[in-house]
Amino acid sequence: MSSQNKNPQTSAAKTALKTAPKTVNLPGQISDVDLRLLRIFKAVVDNGGFSAAEVQLNISRPAISLAISDLEKRLSLRLCQRGRSGFALTEEGEQIYHAILQVLASLEGFKAQVNAIHNHLKGELNIGITDNLVTLPHMRITHALAELKKAGPGVRINIRMIPPNDIELGVLDSRLHIGVIPELRPLQGLNYFPLYEETSQLYCSRGHTLFSLNDTELTIPQIEKQDAVVPAFAPLADVKPLHRRLNAQATATDREGIAFLILTGSYIGYLPTHFAERWVRDGQMRALLPDELHFGTQFFAVTRKAARPNLILEKYLEALGV
Structure with a gap:
């Protein structure tokens, strides 16, 4: 075969090689x-x-x-x-x-x-809250729930109003994602984020014998003789002396229970000022020696330290500003 005669298949292959794009592996x-x-x-x-x-x-x-x-x-x-x-x-x-x-x-x-x-959150948020915080003027919990609803319309919110100790246990065993409790003895497994500070005063109702007496007529010994309702849960160390001075004849697991007994006219007891305000305004309750008989309570949002990442909880904490 003459050297001038080219194999058509060989020529086509060479042309393909020239025109084919280079393959370079990064x-x-x-x-x-x-x-x-x-x-x-x-x-x-x-x-x-x-x-x-x-x-x-x-x-x-x-x-x-x-x-x-x-x-x-x-x-x-x-x-x-x-x-x-x-x-x-x-x-x-x-x-x-x-x-x-x-x-x-x-x-x-x-x-x-x-x-x-982030903008279409789905799932549940289980919250445990100490009773009767809704009357606080700051409304941080309410505003945070509103923001969460806007961010995740499909999020299911479940609120349980239970005593502080039960809230701590619920957060620790993951039945609750977050809790709101008064300042107690801190537990190692929980994160604590400050939310509120409230003031409590000693109250009696209109039917009580002390109601008609003005502050100049009232004395501490006189008050200490009256039947009183106290919390069923252990108060803080700096609050215990105030409760010990009372003649404890009844207990209640929450502030609503304390209010029920005060309103009978047979008991005195401590209530947060924001919670008692409605009855004070209507003339059904009064504070007893408020300048002397009062204390402050710090409230915290609590979460479990070892909790798995949760976008819904993160969004809620962000809305709370903690």
Whole structure:
């Protein structure tokens, strides 16, 4: 066979090899550094050159040139022509530019999906609350619940009004996601976030023998002789002396129970001022020697330290401002 006669199949194969795109495997994993280089290259292309990209990128032209060179080495491709004749993309550079647009669009899509998860919360929030905090003027719990409802309309909120000790146990064993309790002895397994401070005073009702006496007629010994209702749970150490001075003849697990017994006219007892205000305003209760017989209580939001990540709880804590 003559050397001038060429095999058609061989010629076709050589032509295919010349026209076929190069396959270059990107070594290693795409890192934050790679993403930075891709964004620099995109800015250069968008601005039509290195000089024009300086303002947008806020880095010097030599730094931009070095970044493009690093990217070309990383990809094993010549991406652009630069020099006195100006800036121009190579064919490979054109393809890489369009690929970069896809990569960055995918990243933005990922961010949008994450934001959507935060904005469309689903699940439950189980809260344990010490009774009768709703009358506090600050309303932080109410406002936080409103914000959570806006952020996650599908979130199911379950509130249990139970004694402080039961709230602590419920949070510790994960039956409750969060609790709101008065200051007690801190437990190691709980996080404590300060929420409120309330003032409590000693009250009697209209039917009680002390109700008609003014403060100048009242004495501490006289008050200490009266039948009193005290909390069934242990008070703080600095509050115990005030309760010990009372003639405890009844107990209640919550403030509503204390109010019931005070309103009988047979007992005196301590109540938060914000809770007793409605009866004081209507002339059904009065405080006894309020300048002397009062104490403050700090309230905390409590969560379990070892709890699994929970977006609903995080959103609620954020709304509480803790």
